[in-house]
Amino acid sequence: MRGVVMYAPGDVRVEERDVPRIVEPSDAVIRVAAACVCGSDLWPYRGIERLKGPRPMGHEYVGVVEQVGDEVRDIHVGDFVVGSFFASDNTCEICRAGYQTHCVNRKPIAAGGAQSELLRVPLADGTLVATPGPPDADLVPSLLAASDVLGTGWFAAVAAEAGPGKTVAVVGDGAVGLLAVLAARRLGAERVIAMSRHADRQKLALDFGATDIVVERGDEGVARIKELTGGYGAHSVVEAVGTQESMTQAIRATRPGGHVGYVGVAHDVSLNGTELFFSGVHLHGGPAPVRRFLPELIDLIWTRAIDPGKVFDRAVPLDQAAEAYRAMDERSAVKVLLRP
Amino acid sequence: MRGVVMYAPGDVRVEERDVPRIVEPSDAVIRVAAACVCGSDLWPYRGIERLKGPRPMGHEYVGVVEQVGDEVRDIHVGDFVVGSFFASDNTCEICRAGYQTHCVNRKPIAAGGAQSELLRVPLADGTLVATPGPPDADLVPSLLAASDVLGTGWFAAVAAEAGPGKTVAVVGDGAVGLLAVLAARRLGAERVIAMSRHADRQKLALDFGATDIVVERGDEGVARIKELTGGYGAHSVVEAVGTQESMTQAIRATRPGGHVGYVGVAHDVSLNGTELFFSGVHLHGGPAPVRRFLPELIDLIWTRAIDPGKVFDRAVPLDQAAEAYRAMDERSAVKVLLRP
Numbered sequence: 011m012r013g014v015v016m017y018a019p020g021d022v023r024v025e026e027r028d029v030p031r032i033v034e035p036s037d038a039v040i041r042v043a044a045a046c047v048c049g050s051d052l053w054p055y056r057g058i059e060r061l062k063g064p065r066p067m068g069h070e071y072v073g074v075v076e077q078v079g080d081e082v083r084d085i086h087v088g089d090f091v092v093g094s095f096f097a098s099d100n101t102c103e104i105c106r107a108g109y110q111t112h113c114v115n116r117k118p119i120a121a122g123g124a125q126s127e128l129l130r131v132p133l134a135d136g137t138l139v140a141t142p143g144p145p146d147a148d149l150v151p152s153l154l155a156a157s158d159v160l161g162t163g164w165f166a167a168v169a170a171e172a173g174p175g176k177t178v179a180v181v182g183d184g185a186v187g188l189l190a191v192l193a194a195r196r197l198g199a200e201r202v203i204a205m206s207r208h209a210d211r212q213k214l215a216l217d218f219g220a221t222d223i224v225v226e227r228g229d230e231g232v233a234r235i236k237e238l239t240g241g242y243g244a245h246s247v248v249e250a251v252g253t254q255e256s257m258t259q260a261i262r263a264t265r266p267g268g269h270v271g272y273v274g275v276a277h278d279v280s281l282n283g284t285e286l287f288f289s290g291v292h293l294h295g296g297p298a299p300v301r302r303f304l305p306e307l308i309d310l311i312w313t314r315a316i317d318p319g320k321v322f323d324r325a326v327p328l329d330q331a332a333e334a335y336r337a338m339d340e341r342s343a344v345k346v347l348l349r350p
Numbered sequence: 351m352r353g354v355v356m357y358a359p360g361d362v363r364v365e366e367r368d369v370p371r372i373v374e375p376s377d378a379v380i381r382v383a384a385a386c387v388c389g390s391d392l393w394p395y396r397g398i399e400r401l402k403g404p405r406p407m408g409h410e411y412v413g414v415v416e417q418v419g420d421e422v423r424d425i426h427v428g429d430f431v432v433g434s435f436f437a438s439d440n441t442c443e444i445c446r447a448g449y450q451t452h453c454v455n456r457k458p459i460a461a462g463g464a465q466s467e468l469l470r471v472p473l474a475d476g477t478l479v480a481t482p483g484p485p486d487a488d489l490v491p492s493l494l495a496a497s498d499v500l501g502t503g504w505f506a507a508v509a510a511e512a513g514p515g516k517t518v519a520v521v522g523d524g525a526v527g528l529l530a531v532l533a534a535r536r537l538g539a540e541r542v543i544a545m546s547r548h549a550d551r552q553k554l555a556l557d558f559g560a561t562d563i564v565v566e567r568g569d570e571g572v573a574r575i576k577e578l579t580g581g582y583g584a585h586s587v588v589e590a591v592g593t594q595e596s597m598t599q600a601i602r603a604t605r606p607g608g609h610v611g612y613v614g615v616a617h618d619v620s621l622n623g624t625e626l627f628f629s630g631v632h633l634h635g636g637p638a639p640v641r642r643f644l645p646e647l648i649d650l651i652w653t654r655a656i657d658p659g660k661v662f663d664r665a666v667p668l669d670q671a672a673e674a675y676r677a678m679d680e681r682s683a684v685k686v687l688l689r690p
Contacts, residue, residue, distance in 0.1 A: 109630055112605075240443070266444055266451075267444065272627070276627040280621065281621040283617075283618070284619070287592075287616040287619075290451070290452045291634075292632065293626075294633070296626075296629065299607075
């Protein structure tokens with residue numbers, strides 16, 4: 011079967027790989043209907059994260075179950091399924107508290123590489139959620155978004171305690187940031203400020219329910235958020251980038267007692283303890299427990315209450331994965347869907 | 351009037367100072383019934399925090415109102431009052447959300463120096479809470495504790511979301527840590543693990559409701575907490591020291607999705623963004639909004655439901671303040687009460 015492998019920064023190839031098979035009795039193998047390139051895939055692509063060798067790529071996927079192991083009970087051959095980027099048992103104490111990405115038995119989906127025709131999913135019952143039936147074609151991008159970017163943006167908004175009466179600011183205008191805008195509005199936020207200086211992303215943010223756009227960054231961006239919030243800062247701030255600047259901006263834009271939800275994978279970020287102490291903010295984030303939100307998100311998509319698939323502004327056949335990476339690296343596309 | 355002034359590390363003097371008077375119409379002047387030395391007073395005493403010149407000391411106090419400004423409505427001459435270490439208006443949006451230490455009009459009590467016979471308290475109506483009447487003498491230490499260490503320990507336990515069914519670990523066996531043990535139990539925690547290697551402090555922790563004592567520190571302490579919690583880590587961890595080691599220990603001892611409540615004033619602490627990201631914990635803390643909790647705490651003390659005054663294991667006349675600092679620096683006393 012064909013699958014994407016990254017050999018070095020900028021060197022992404024689609025090549026013949028071994029056909030995945032059931033290894034553990036709790037596994038499933040799915041035929042990938044759609045996959046995509048993640049903002050976090052760009053870290054090794056840009057050489058910021060080191061590759062130890064050729065790496066199968068991809069951890070976002072929807073598809074049809076082809077095979078299940080003997081112990082799989084809830085997922086069946088033929089189901090159309092959405093899964094998260096960490097396999098989880100969904101039964102341990104951490105999973106039951108809603109933190110499936112930290113499951114004591116978790117396994118990274120990226121190990122198999124979801125940018126491929128077929129994918130082995132460990133702990134299928136705890137990881138995959140079946141849709142009510144085969145989806146209409148136009149729902150596939152949205153279901154794919156639920157697999158990571160929507161689930162991550164949603165978690166960020168929940169971690170930032172977006173809700174009625176709140177003003178939410180979103181740092182980062184990638185797919186996750188844009189979908190955090192959507193999530194914040196769905197969660198009832200009164201005002202959602204998207205921080206973006208790109209016209210196409212500003213437009214998507216407004217489509218997703220942003221009420222304000224702030225183009226300034228860093229300290230100027232913080233000053234602008236304060237100006238818009240009576241000098242206090244936002245109640246809730248989503249951080250969806252993962253750099254020192256974005257994290258600092260997020261903390262400083264939050265009022266004392268407010269909440270920062272951070273989901274940008276931290277790269278060389280160091281938080282000054284004294285500044286954090288005196289900020290008085292709440293900080294919560296990390297790898298999003300997407301599995302917690304999947305049933306609810308699938309339902310919202312299925313009933314067409316939300317349309318997160320709009321973040322995919324391009325779709326290419328799997329064989330053109332290198333072009334998909336290039337477009338996202340150059341920011342000529344927000345997010346590219348891959349069709350195996 | 352007599353008051354404590356710190357001139358240099360280790361150099362604490364009691365000297366004649368100007369009698370405080372009403373400056374703003376929202377001020378009160380109180381005759382201090384009891385004050386004390388705070389763990390945070392030891393930072394400049396030990397030379398870790400720089401003094402820019404002679405500094406009046408003290409920010410914990412109870413006393414009797416002697417004078418009020420023209421605009422003071424709720425506090426009256428003759429009231430016995432407890433206040434917090436930041437004066438707050440208690441009316442701004444930040445105060446109303448329960449973060450009075452971040453009040454947009456806040457003023458540090460330390461500017462006046464509460465280790466003295468008389469103290470000017472700005473924003474009296476928003477800062478002071480009167481007791482139901484003159485307290486019995488044995489309640490005075492507990493009411494004084496409410497002014498900072500109890501209020502801070504309480505906030506830490508609330509920030510760590512201590513509650514029914516939870517296991518709470520407390521890093522730090524100073525007065526704040528010990529009172530966080532008391533708070534965690536009052537808030538309904540099932541299990542409270544005090545981390546301490548000092549017999550006298552262990553005993554106090556047990557008196558305050560600790561169910562377990564852990565003597566190990568650092569990575570060994572973390573391993574011990576995990577051992578006691580089925581390998582997961584504690585649901586809630588209170589950090590009440592303020593060093594790199596204690597903060598790291600607190601974060602690592604918390605399970606993913608759990609809560610760290612940190613109130614140790616951070617000194618040269620730097621948090622690794624990547625570690626924090628992958629820990630999946632909630633982090634909240636800072637200077638405790640003691641004012642939020644004062645009415646409830648005074649009520650618990652007044653009805654003798656709690657006895658936080660036990661943290662004072664010594665009381666000396668104000669004139670012996672230097673000895674009080676020495677005893678706390680050497681850790682031969684947990685907390686020393688000063689009688690003006």
